Amino acid sequence: MPKKIWVIGGGLAGSEAAWQLANLGLEVVLFEMRPLKNTPAHTSDLLAELICSNSLKANYLENASGLLKEEMRRLNSLIIKVADETRVPAGGALAVDREKFARLITRQISEHPLIQVVREEITSVPPGQPAIIASGPLTSPDLSRWLKELFGEEYLYFYDAVAPIITSESLDYSKIFLASRYGKGEAEYLNCPFTEEEYQIFWESLVAAETYQAHLEVEKKKLFFEGCMPIEVLAKRGSETLRYGPLKPVGLTNPQTGKRPYAVVQLRAENRERTLYNLVGFQTNLRWGEQSRVFRMIPGLAKAEFVRYGVMHRNTFINTPRLLQPSLQGKRAEHLFFAGQLIGVEGYVESTAAGLVAGLNMAQWVNGRKPLIFPRETAIGALLYYIINAETRHFQPMNINFGLLPPLNRRIKDKTEKNREISERALAFLTEFMAKEIN
Ligand SMILES: Cc1cc2nc3c(=O)[nH]c(=O)nc-3n(C[C@H](O)[C@H](O)[C@H](O)COP(=O)(O)OP(=O)(O)OC[C@H]3O[C@@H](n4cnc5c(N)ncnc54)[C@H](O)[C@@H]3O)c2cc1C
Known part of the structure; x- marks a missing residue:
């Protein structure tokens, strides 16, 4: 040696x-x-x-x-x-x-x-x-x-391209349901269902929120090019874009209403103990304060505790x-x-x-x-x-x-x-x- x-x-x-x-x-x-x-x-x-x-x-x-x-x-x-x-x-x-x-x-x-x-x-x-x-x-x-x-x-x-991570104990489970899309496999995701009205308010706040200038601007462009879009950039393409992308509700039924929600944010467990969840598809360049303000508008996340904000x-x-x-x-x-x-x-x-x-x-x-x-x-x-x-x-x-x-x-x-x-x-x-x- x-x-x-x-x-x-x-x-x-x-x-x-x-x-x-x-x-x-x-x-x-x-x-x-x-x-x-x-x-x-x-x-x-x-x-x-x-x-x-x-x-x-x-x-x-x-x-x-x-x-x-x-x-x-x-x-x-x-x-x-x-x-x-x-x-x-x-x-x-x-x-x-x-x-x-x-x-x-x-x-x-x-x-x-x-x-x-x-x-x-x-x-x-x-x-x-x-x-x-x-x-x-x-x-x-x-x-x-x-x-x-x-x-x-x-x-x-x-x-x-990290989505924010929140603690499970800070979630409001009366608004969230556990299910996987089309009931396939184990119910792995927590689903936060929007009504049409809630979604519109959320979308308007998201597109108006302040973003953070990445340290390396040129690299950020390359990142976008590689197909990993920040949620706010996707949202700016139109009010419906997210409903056909990361917030699509297809294959999900809200047990409280028996209906498909207007849009859904899915939360995926970050660790085996399920003490932490990430917001699926929410990689973002929003300022940290804006992330807490806007993402707390998601049903069930009003009191979400962010242990890590999204970054790119x-x-x-x-x-x-x-x-x-x-x-x-x-x-x-x-x-x-x-x-x-x-x-x-x-x-x-x-x-x-x-x-x-x-x-x-x-x-x-x-x-x-x-x-x-x-x-x-x-x-x-x-x-x-x-x-x-x-x-x-x-x-x-x-x-x-x-x-x-x-x-x-x-x-x-x-x-x-x-x-x-x-x-x-x-x-x-x-x-x-x-x-x-x-x-
Ligand atoms: C732009 C930017 C801003 C950041 N801002 C923060 C912040 O504000 N707060 C925070 O906590 N974290 C920040 N981070 C994360 C930060 O980089 C890390 O927390 C920390 O510096 C990582 O320590 P490290 O020792 O792993 O890497 P570094 O501290 O980067 O050390 C790696 C070293 O390896 C050298 N090196 C690389 N390749 C070779 C090679 N082939 N041969 C020999 N030497 C080599 C480099 O010159 C460098 O000195 C930032 C990261 C980036 C990219």
């Missing part, structure tokens, strides 16, 4: 993975292609550059992102440590001075005696070379080509549930681990968490030990469980949210209190797991 471990991509995930490996005494070569070759979004040669917002989201335990960060703090995450050191005032969020943040990480990584930073684009990994691939949402085209060859074209995606942007990611083991290791190529946004987690902190776990598990593998599989009661464990076990046909990236963690044994009405208790449980599980498996 080659002595040094490769980490490909010096972004958030790659920097974290390299740090974890080196702190476990392993020699690492971290390959970053910038500044020799740039991505369409990065602007510097610094490692762990934040390419858009300077916020790492909420920093309190009543929020799932806050919980994820706290778990990572306890696991000695470099990225979270430096974020804490370079934070700027941002209320309950952990926002950073992006320049200081990336500079400090670059310095700490570059000065680590076991990490060698090499500025080079990697376009393939030699057979047998242990490597963590963390080349991010803007993975270079040549490396993408190699990944396609490795996995097969159908398992590598280049765009996110360039994003390279693999079909993780098909390709990776829970350790984030390839099913077929065990010497390859994957991390960051490339595996279908979404967001700075989620990507970093995947880097941390890939780093720890690469070290376990190299040392001939069993992989570390974090308990599902922790935010890290829940997020990774989701992406490993998600339905492969509709696999889309996911960010951390409480809907991914198992519910509590007792019912707590107050949401803040409930979330706090889920977080406390998570940290207790993490402490036990670390004591048994890591320390």
Whole structure:
């Protein structure tokens, strides 16, 4: 086995993975292609550059992102440590001075005696070379080509076209019915039936709603061209278009009226536990505030809780549930681990968490030990469980949210209190797991 471990991509995930490996005494070569070759979004040669917002989201335990960060703090995450050191005032969020943040990480990584930073684009990994691939949402085209060859074209995606995801407990089931079209197979979908009047009001609000300008305008056009239309663009073609497209009511009968509804929005389960649902066909560029306002007009969704809003942007990611083991290791190529946004987690902190776990598990593998599989009661464990076990046909990236963690044994009405208790449980599980498996 080659002595040094490769980490490909010096972004958030790659920097974290390299740090974890080196702190476990392993020699690492971290390959970053910038500044020799740039991505369409990065602007510097610094490692762990934040390419858009300077916020790492909420920093309190009543929020799932806050919980994820706290778990990572306890696991000695470099990225979270430096974020804490370079934070700027941002209320309950952990926002950073992006320049200081990336500079400090670059310095700490570059000065680590076991990490060698090499500025080079990697376009393939030699057979047998242990490597963590963390080349991010803007993975270079040549490396993408190699990944396609490795996995097969159908398992590598280049765009996110995500419909909003809402929690099942926030739905009004008195208005919604469970059925599949023409009664075929199991009743898999929740159906939100519109009357003609409700539909007209919804349609008018949808076409008038404000959209979000995608980061990469040119790419957005390509995305549309590829036939993945945002719901608002379809709606603008005419008031009837949606009724013949994603909102078609054919094959569905509302048990309350015994009739076919005027139009129907279908909700498809996002996870096996059916705690989360997505709005089928609702990939969108609407502003987030507009998504909550307009989509809550859908019957049964008046109080919908959005755990993730719809987005459409360039994003390279693999079909993780098909390709990776829970350790984030390839099913077929065990010497390859994957991390960051490339595996279908979404967001700075989620990507970093995947880097941390890939780093720890690469070290376990190299040392001939069993992989570390974090308990599902922790935010890290829940997020990774989701992406490993998600339905492969509709696999889309996911960010951390409480809907991914198992519910509590007792019912707590107050949401803040409930979330706090889920977080406390998570940290207790993490402490036990670390004591048994890591320390
Ligand atoms: C335009 C845009 C805006 C975004 N805005 C936000 C936001 O505001 N908040 C948020 O939480 N998330 C945002 N994201 C998602 C964000 O990219 C991720 O959360 C995070 O950066 C992913 O971390 P990563 O380490 O997987 O990838 P990155 O941080 O992108 O790191 C990957 C690194 O790999 C390098 N690389 C690529 N190919 C190669 C190669 N062949 N050889 C060597 N090096 C290579 C790249 O140069 C890069 O440095 C945005 C994504 C995009 C595309």
